[in-house]
Amino acid sequence: MDFATLASQFFIGLSRGMIFFIVSAGLTLIFGVLRITNFAHGALYMLGAFMAYSVSTLFGQGPYGFWLALLVAPIAVMFISLVIERGLLRFIYNRDHLIQMLLTYSLVLIAGDLVKIIWGTEYKSMHIPEALRGSFNLWGASLPWYNAFLLVVGPVVALGLWFFLSKTNLGKICRATATDREMVDVLGINSTKVFAMVFALGGWLAGLGGALIAPTTTISMGMDASIIIYAFLIVVVGGLGNIWGALISSIIMGVGEAFGILFIPGVAIIIPYIIAGVLLILRPSGLLKSAW
Amino acid sequence: MSTNNLKLIENPKGKFNTYLGLGIAAVGIIVLLLAPGFLTQYYVYLLATVFTTALLATSLNLVLGYGGLLHLHHGVFFGVGAYTVAIVTTKTSWPFAVAVLLAPLVAALIALVIGWFCVRLRGLYFGMLTLALGQLVWAIVYRWNALTNGDNGIHAIPVPEFLTSINSVYYATLLILVISLIILYIITKSPFGLMLLATRDNPVRSESVGVNVKRHRLTAFVIAGFFAGIAGVLFVLVERSVAPSLLFWSESAEVLIMCLMGGLTVFMGPMLGAGILVLLSMVVGLYTEYWLLVLGLLLLLLVLFLPQGILGYLMEIYNKSQDKRGGN
């Protein structure tokens, strides 16, 4: 195994981890602040991919289609999330976890069939934008431009989240709510607004993840089920509600999977479960401190 | 601040007539015993499916309703039980009875391993870990082609001659269901069951009066796994084939829906939920391919307007009327 292969595999794994991070950051944020296990997060990701497809198709899969899709699809998903939060979730905040979970699960079931009604059963596909096609040479191995693009987007999103959570007022309230909701309530801060906003932000991240993955894959029903398991594993391993925990475990998962694929390609399917299992046995309550 | 545990079961207040209860139970059992006489074969089969699912849902409720633990992946133990029967009967020369006896034990063993990790955690964390570890078991079953045949599943599982007709399967599942229900019922009323309720309602106080909360939870988890394994045996009797999809998390979600639909507060609630869901999926499936959409909308309404479940709601009304009568 030469160095170039190891290095390129590392970067490919890292770019894989970036998608994981973008999706699971939204999930863990919602966990932390709303204390809701959002099973519908995968469905929102799927909607993001389908919306991205529709937007880019509207522009004839032209050069601007992808960039517009990347802008519009997450925002559309964000609005859907807002409707879900205002229309449904806010009525069940003081209920049991099970009730909350099953509500989000009902959305998974509904979304699955709605996607079929709206977009049909045929596989959808959108193109990688021209500027990001092909690969470049990396010490003799090659790395697709699109993976490199993800390596840029991931840190940008992470930085944006960091800025939002630690530098803005709203973000500080979010963190405070995640740590001690009663105290925030006692201080007279309107937590409802915070909840709505966080859920919308989580939806935006899911939609962004879906839009980003869309050009590299086939957009099909059922793509929600496979991502949600990854996202749950990552969030649990990272520490429920902790965004930086999610970042670390996303990277471990992405890079770990990439090297697993390199060294034991025959049983790649069980690698994420092994990574998660080992980490959970070592640290049963997650890598970083849970938000509550 | 409430704990992260479920608080759906309230302590019942109503007063009841023992002999009336026994009478209704006897009538119910007699009706079910006679049912194959006046039902067509298909509905006899469907009822056997209901019995299987009902046992699975009731066993989950021991952990979920009585233990207050957010157990999200109960289907794993069901699947392990079913797979144990399938593997023992097709890959070994051991007698069928061994397979049947082994299935709940293996399921309980897996429950012990998973539970051992999970009971250290509370609330959502417990739930997420059951989900993660359950999916790991699914992945193993899915991938271990040599043992499990992978995603092709195991079919044409041999069963003894006397268990091949639909009616005999019906009576076998009914018998095992009734026995299991009686045992589960006794467990919920035993000192252990009452202690379990206490650990659910107030884990901190339970701990401080010397109850080993974790051990109680683990025991409940293992018992639930054991009975889910029995349900897995029933599944093999009814369908005679298994596939990894039995262990996938969406199957477990359906069992959760059954528990919620019938009502977690009542011993027979999950059973009712299982019956309704099995029959409804069949009736809706006759007319449309959008069963999951229907189920989703139904679940949404249930969660928003009837979170105590159908039987839970009926019991509330009944208790209220009893209270009034007592006041008069």
Next chain:
Amino acid sequence: MVRMVGKKKSLIRLGSMLLITALMASGCGSNSPAKTEDKPVKVGIIDTYTGGAAVYASDSLDGFKLAVKELADKGGPKIEFVTRDDEFKPDKSTSWAKELVMREQVDFLAGTTNSAGSLAVSQYAKESKVPFIVWGGMSEKITGEAGHRYVFSTLPNTAIIGKAGAVQLSKSSYKKVWLAGSDYEYGHSLINNLWSNLTTLKPDVQKMDESWWRVGETDFTPYINAIRSAKPDVLVVGTGGADMVAFMKAVKATELNKEIPVWAHTSYDPSTLRPLGDQAPEGVMGTNPYLYNYPDTPENKAFAEAFKKEYNREPAAFALYGYMGGKFLGEAIAKAGSTDKEKIIDAMEGLTIDTPVGKATLRKEDHQVAIPMSYGVVANVNGVFTGSDLHTLNSEEIMPSVDQILKARSK
């Protein structure tokens, strides 16, 4: 009413629940439609109309409907059908099979995209003696080791595809082979068959390693990068459904096809190439069971046009499978001159009919359809990506031998 001790109250609940359950059961009632002799043959279709695999079920259903319509137009046997959605869950497949047989009282079963579902239904078909036409499940086991009198397959299975791929690859000079695919029955079975046939046809090939990815993999770059670094002579891939398009995208993005020859079943199928648009990887080899524009015969043209007129799209392979299922059934009923199931089975065994791809036979010994298959490469022809350098493999070349089947069954 006398008030009793409270601690036994749950017995009432237990009792009332049992009663309700019993009432619900009896409320289901019974129905048994009277059967008459000239009643049309009723087919119960179980397939996956929900989720990622739904595209195949709608294709095969439309193909079947077209066949039923054509039969009726020609005054042939009347065929009725009902559909049930198994959600890609094998336990739902058998559950519906039982409903269709016992309650709906269908004469034939058909479906289902999920191989495990096909095998489960096949087992029930054998028990209930209701014949089952498989036009979705591709596992070789269906008509192979698990085959029996009551199961038929109108699509090429993984044994046939694997053999076709081996024939194509045996004509090349590649020695070091890397095998890869989707980590499920279809992928494993296809690759195993291809490899065992290839080692027979070309004993000097050697296997370097295998890669298996999960169904629904979204990013193939780590797999491709790992394989590229090992520098095999050829990469042989068995991946199905949605993963095929995603895999081809990754081949293009990593430009793997410029370094290492790639073989993948259905690489030049329209359902793979259409989503790829102008971004298809050139030179990827492959086999294909059906193309709407190849072979360029009047029969195929007529079928493609009729299908397009009816459903406003070109027929894909699964449309042909459903269509053949309907045609075989119709011609068997006509040949048997009866709607008796056993007589129809007898008529179906060894039946040869005209199909869009030429003569097709349901082999007498294993009830497996034998149709030719094409092989070729993905190429850019006048700005459009399509299958090029196409050749036809006759069905005799690619069918597993009857001896092999019987040997597998006797195990």
